[in-house]
Amino acid sequence: xxxxxxxxxxxxxxxxxxVFTEVxxxxxxxxxxxxxxxxxxxxxxxxxxxxxxxxxxHSHCYRCRTGKPKYMCSGHxxxxxxxxxxxxxxxxxxxxxxxxxxxxxx
Numbered sequence: 669x670x671x672x673x674x675x676x677x678x679x680x681x682x683x684x685x686x687v688f689t690e691v692x693x694x695x696x697x698x699x700x701x702x703x704x705x706x707x708x709x710x711x712x713x714x715x716x717x718x719x720x721x722x723x724x725x726h727s728h729c730y731r732c733r734t735g736k737p738k739y740m741c742s743g744h745x746x747x748x749x750x751x752x753x754x755x756x757x758x759x760x761x762x763x764x765x766x767x768x769x770x771x772x773x774x
Contacts, residue, residue, distance in 0.1 A: 689720065717732075728752035729752065743768035
Protein backbone atom coordinates (compact mmCIF):
# COMPACT_ATOMS: atom_id res chain seq x y z
CA UNK A 669 0.00 0.00 0.00
CA UNK A 670 2.99 2.31 -0.02
CA UNK A 671 2.86 5.42 2.16
CA UNK A 672 -0.93 5.68 2.09
CA UNK A 673 -2.61 5.47 5.49
CA UNK A 674 -4.54 2.19 5.63
CA UNK A 675 -7.59 3.98 7.00
CA UNK A 676 -7.89 5.79 3.67
CA UNK A 677 -8.44 2.39 2.01
CA UNK A 678 -12.08 1.18 1.86
CA UNK A 679 -10.89 -2.45 2.22
CA UNK A 680 -10.00 -1.65 5.84
CA UNK A 681 -12.28 -1.00 8.80
CA UNK A 682 -12.22 -0.08 12.49
CA UNK A 683 -14.46 -0.75 15.52
CA UNK A 684 -15.43 1.37 18.52
CA UNK A 685 -15.55 0.01 22.06
CA UNK A 686 -16.62 1.24 25.49
CA VAL A 687 -16.59 -0.92 28.64
CA PHE A 688 -16.14 -0.62 32.39
CA THR A 689 -13.26 -2.39 34.10
CA GLU A 690 -13.96 -4.71 37.01
CA VAL A 691 -14.14 -3.03 40.41
CA UNK A 692 -10.83 -3.13 42.30
CA UNK A 693 -9.97 -1.14 45.45
CA UNK A 694 -13.60 0.12 45.52
CA UNK A 695 -13.54 1.80 42.09
CA UNK A 696 -13.57 1.09 38.37
CA UNK A 697 -12.57 2.88 35.16
CA UNK A 698 -14.01 3.35 31.67
CA UNK A 699 -12.11 2.02 28.66
CA UNK A 700 -13.19 3.52 25.35
CA UNK A 701 -11.65 4.07 21.96
CA UNK A 702 -11.33 2.93 18.37
CA UNK A 703 -9.35 -0.13 17.29
CA UNK A 704 -6.47 -0.06 14.86
CA UNK A 705 -7.51 -0.47 11.20
CA UNK A 706 -7.54 -4.03 9.83
CA UNK A 707 -8.02 -5.45 6.37
CA UNK A 708 -11.21 -7.40 5.67
CA UNK A 709 -9.81 -10.93 5.95
CA UNK A 710 -11.72 -13.83 7.51
CA UNK A 711 -9.53 -14.20 10.64
CA UNK A 712 -8.32 -10.62 11.14
CA UNK A 713 -7.72 -9.04 14.55
CA UNK A 714 -7.35 -5.45 15.75
CA UNK A 715 -5.03 -3.76 18.24
CA UNK A 716 -6.52 -1.77 21.10
CA UNK A 717 -4.56 0.57 23.33
CA UNK A 718 -5.03 3.70 25.37
CA UNK A 719 -5.54 5.13 28.83
CA UNK A 720 -8.55 4.52 31.06
CA UNK A 721 -10.71 7.24 32.55
CA UNK A 722 -9.32 8.94 35.65
CA UNK A 723 -11.06 7.72 38.80
CA UNK A 724 -9.82 7.84 42.42
CA UNK A 725 -7.17 10.34 41.22
CA HIS A 726 -5.41 7.94 38.83
CA SER A 727 -5.70 6.12 35.49
CA HIS A 728 -4.23 2.98 33.90
CA CYS A 729 -2.83 2.08 30.48
CA TYR A 730 -4.15 -0.86 28.50
CA ARG A 731 -3.03 -2.72 25.37
CA CYS A 732 -4.49 -5.87 23.84
CA ARG A 733 -5.63 -7.55 20.64
CA THR A 734 -9.18 -8.50 19.81
CA GLY A 735 -10.18 -12.03 19.08
CA LYS A 736 -11.13 -13.18 15.57
CA PRO A 737 -14.36 -11.79 14.15
CA LYS A 738 -17.74 -13.19 15.16
CA TYR A 739 -19.90 -12.83 12.07
CA MET A 740 -23.61 -11.99 12.13
CA CYS A 741 -26.19 -11.01 9.52
CA SER A 742 -25.19 -7.36 9.37
CA GLY A 743 -21.43 -7.42 9.92
CA HIS A 744 -19.18 -8.68 12.68
CA UNK A 745 -17.90 -7.90 16.16
CA UNK A 746 -14.77 -8.83 18.12
CA UNK A 747 -14.46 -9.95 21.73
CA UNK A 748 -11.55 -8.67 23.81
CA UNK A 749 -10.21 -8.85 27.34
CA UNK A 750 -7.05 -8.29 29.36
CA UNK A 751 -5.71 -6.41 32.39
CA UNK A 752 -4.71 -2.77 32.74
CA UNK A 753 -1.27 -1.62 33.82
CA UNK A 754 -0.44 -1.79 37.52
CA UNK A 755 -0.79 1.70 39.03
CA UNK A 756 -1.40 2.80 42.62
CA UNK A 757 -0.64 -0.80 43.65
CA UNK A 758 -3.38 -2.51 41.64
CA UNK A 759 -4.70 -3.34 38.18
CA UNK A 760 -8.15 -3.93 36.69
CA UNK A 761 -9.47 -6.73 34.46
CA UNK A 762 -11.65 -5.76 31.52
CA UNK A 763 -13.53 -7.54 28.76
CA UNK A 764 -16.18 -6.75 26.21
CA UNK A 765 -17.27 -6.72 22.59
CA UNK A 766 -16.65 -4.11 19.92
CA UNK A 767 -19.38 -2.50 17.86
CA UNK A 768 -20.04 -3.81 14.33
CA UNK A 769 -17.42 -1.49 12.85
CA UNK A 770 -17.26 1.05 10.10
CA UNK A 771 -15.54 1.08 6.76
CA UNK A 772 -12.57 3.36 6.22
CA UNK A 773 -13.05 5.95 3.48
CA UNK A 774 -10.92 7.71 0.93
